[in-house]
Amino acid sequence: MKGKILKDFDIEKSTFNDFEEKIELLILELIKNEKISIHQITGRVKERTSLDKKIDKKDNKYKEISEITDIVGIRIITYLESDVDRIAELINREFKLDVENSIDKRKLRTDQFGYRSLHYVVSCKEERTNLIEYKRFKGLKFEIQIRSILQHAWAEIEHDLGYKGITSIPDAYKRNFNRVAALLESADLEFDRLKKELTKYESEVSQLIKNEPENVPIDQTSLLSLVQSDEVINKAREIISKNVGCSFTKNIDYSSQIELFKNFFNIQTIEDLKKSLSHHEKVYLEFVNELTKPLNYTTLPETLMIFYYQHFLAAFEENQDRVEEYLRLGHMGKENGKFIRLIKIAKTTSNNV
Incomplete structure (x- = not known):
């Protein structure tokens, strides 16, 4: 056989x-x-x-x-x-x-x-x-x-x-x-339990942001939800889309932005960030407008609006040492020439608004 x-x-x-x-x-x-x-x-x-x-x-x-x-x-x-x-x-x-x-x-x-x-x-x-x-x-x-x-x-x-x-x-x-x-x-059991808890948090976070933003920490899930719902962020998205002629790809990696918000800008909660965005809205949007006029891309990540807001916050103080520290913490290398331009844009937009 x-x-x-x-x-x-x-x-x-x-x-x-x-x-x-x-x-x-x-x-x-x-x-x-x-x-x-x-x-x-x-x-x-x-x-x-x-x-x-x-x-x-x-x-x-x-x-x-x-x-x-x-x-x-x-x-x-x-x-x-x-x-x-x-x-x-x-x-x-x-x-x-x-x-x-x-x-x-x-x-x-x-x-x-x-x-x-x-x-x-x-x-x-x-x-x-x-x-x-x-x-x-x-x-x-x-x-x-x-x-x-x-x-x-x-x-x-x-x-x-x-x-x-x-x-x-x-x-x-x-x-x-x-x-x-x-x-x-x-x-194995603990990873399954953790996944269920994270999924529950993801489903509830948008409502938590609406009802009690002061109790929502800056994290991957909360930032992703904010990017989809915040009015200032949406206005920045529209400006970038109009200037650049691009569409946005969903990007869920906000690890660098989270670290900078917490350790450099001392923005710990979603409420802190929403208040900051609201306070700087006019100047930030004009900053985004000036910054993106020369750009030409077909697609850009949705993290960009948060990324640009951190650029704005770092440049707005017009402090070269502060900018260099921001670059170091953000692992962006020494881009002083670029940030001198950003400082000028921030200063110009601040004067114009």
């Missing part, structure tokens, strides 16, 4: 390779459509030598190549454990599940720690294999392993240590082995 299976494998190898490529791209597209962020998706076709060993290991129980369900394999690594379940739901919906050969290796006994991963064996549903590009893959099964990045880290380290499973570890080291596994499992 083994000889026939290996011969069939050699004949069908190109089909397996095509199937793996097609399925990997399909699953990646399905995941993107669901807006699930993943760390990695990889695929492989089992090597002939590996298949040979598997047949021997199973005491030649296989009679046909179709009985071996993991010749084609897909591995999906998620960032969060909760996303394993989301992808599992997606796979259940889009493919035909082989329940008998699928196993949820995340379900350990209460006193167990260690390798955790969801292993599904699936095939394409009839409606997909009726499509011409999938017709030749009808009946082919493949294995999908789905696990979080921390579960994957455990699996890789376990493999590197050379001990497959807790039972193979010498008794003297089992306690330490379990302790590390428990830490990773706890970290």
